[in-house]
Amino acid sequence: MKRLKSYYMNLRHPQPQTMERKWLFPLAIGSIVSLFLLFLSTLTSPDGSPFLPFYRSITASNSVFVESKLHVIPTPSTLPPPPEPPRLAYLISGSNGDGKMLRRTLLALYHPRNRYVVHLDLESSPQERSDLYRFVSAHPVFARFGNVKMITKANLVTYRGPTMVANTLHAAAILLREGPDWDWFINLSASDYPLVTQDDLLHTFSYLPRDLNFIDHTSNIGWKEYQRAKPIIVDPGLYMTKKADVFWVTQRRSVPTAFKLFTGI
Template sequence: MPKKQIVHFNISKKKPKIAYFILVHHFPGQFKRLFKAIYHPESHYLIQIDQEVDINIEKGVKTFLEDYSSVYLLKSENVERGGYSMVQSQINGMKYLLNRCLKWDFFINLSDQDFPLKSQDFIFDFLSRNKEKNFIKIANQIKKKFDTLNRVENHFHEIGIGFSGIPYKRSFMKNVTWYVGGQWMILTRACCEFICHSPEVKKFEDFYRKILIADKSFFQTALMNTSFKETIINDDKRAVVRIVDGDIKLKPKTLTRADIDFLIQGDNLFARKFDERVDESILNILEEALDTDQITNNSNSIDFNLISTLTIDAKKSDLLDLETIINPSIQLPKPLLNGSK
């Protein structure tokens, strides 16, 4: 069992308030570790448990959450990976948090396979310096991901257990630049209100309901083709390593102890994905790093008014997507090299 985490809260009226939206799939133990690592009494936490999760796991998660304040449960839905239902789940989370009249400034979505790389005080400070910025991975679909345009051109029907097998072509929306990216984001409250209520976004909702992999393109296209374009930073603040796997072009690598140098460098706030069945020690190391505040802080020199760029090595790699930023590796602080807990 990992050592109990020592948490120090620095309460301040000036710090921005965060609303976390966490999806729980099949890793309840990891969810509990994630939740403890990001819990702060001034933040809000909306949890959605996957409808396919075993009833005993669901009960265990709910029992665990009873000891914490500012925690809310969103009704479980049938969410199809790659379908619009994943987009709808995020929008439902935003609407729930907005409709409860809670005081929060930023929306951050996570899953039970994520873990923070920075303390909550560090994240508060980062957000306070970027109050009107929205962080999400973006790539021009025609220029960078032309081979994925069939997702937009073809009409797919989500049927609850997958997608209809015979897609049919349809016309592109006019005067729209198509974008893709990832499903992870840090959005301002104003941006969430815009997504949930603006007529500018509504037309994209209607179109994307029948698109494959909508969860990795809807928010990018909707925001980059509307009045919020200038607030978008091409960076989701997540450390992810993507690898080739069979006929899947790229997929997130399950992170292990061998990836620790990559995880503790740079300015990423979170990392994914983890699987304690594969390597639990990496989570132990990160927990200890948060406890002792030994994760390197390189963000003070970052100008987030500039679009993120790639290093030369990253551009040459065939295993990385075009938006992944890999910085030169740094050495792990010696106290963390003495083994896991």
């Protein structure tokens, strides 16, 4: 009777040692199963993907890298060829003391496709013009492509005067004589410097119509008839050997009737 009572009391109030023995076996089984699953999760298939499908789906859906969400956009196998780049014609002018700046500007603007005319006016010293001529003649790249010319017979150029227009037309005539295959004419001074490379400029101009004119050429001169057509301007560079600024006379002339006056911006 005492043994039965003791057994009954143990069932109602189990001892700590009995509880530990009761959970020891399930804990060992759970640990073994967890280690086995962890081992399987480290296995990979021959293509490098995880062995377990469940693990593969979780890692693919919860990837923290944006590359996994990008899709390759198919491109056509053949693209149309880019348009042929244009040719630019440059006039780079300078005066006394501008020889070094002119060489710097020429080198910064140079491209084998373009054509160049350089000019140091009559106010510069003969030595400075001679140094520029030797620089252009001895440069190996200029000599190879033959696209840089110098106006050896210097002109006396007055800023804002007719001699400046005459010098520009002189350079354009030389460029047309050397080859009329250029598309646009750009007039610069020795103090100018490009903000973009010639490759970028030619690439941009490749997509423009070759007959595009950047000058607003019109005969509707409006207020310019009184301000610019009627005043009489004297350019000392036409009759003097020393440079001087242009000056205006008090008389005004009438507008020509034999031809129309055009202006551009």
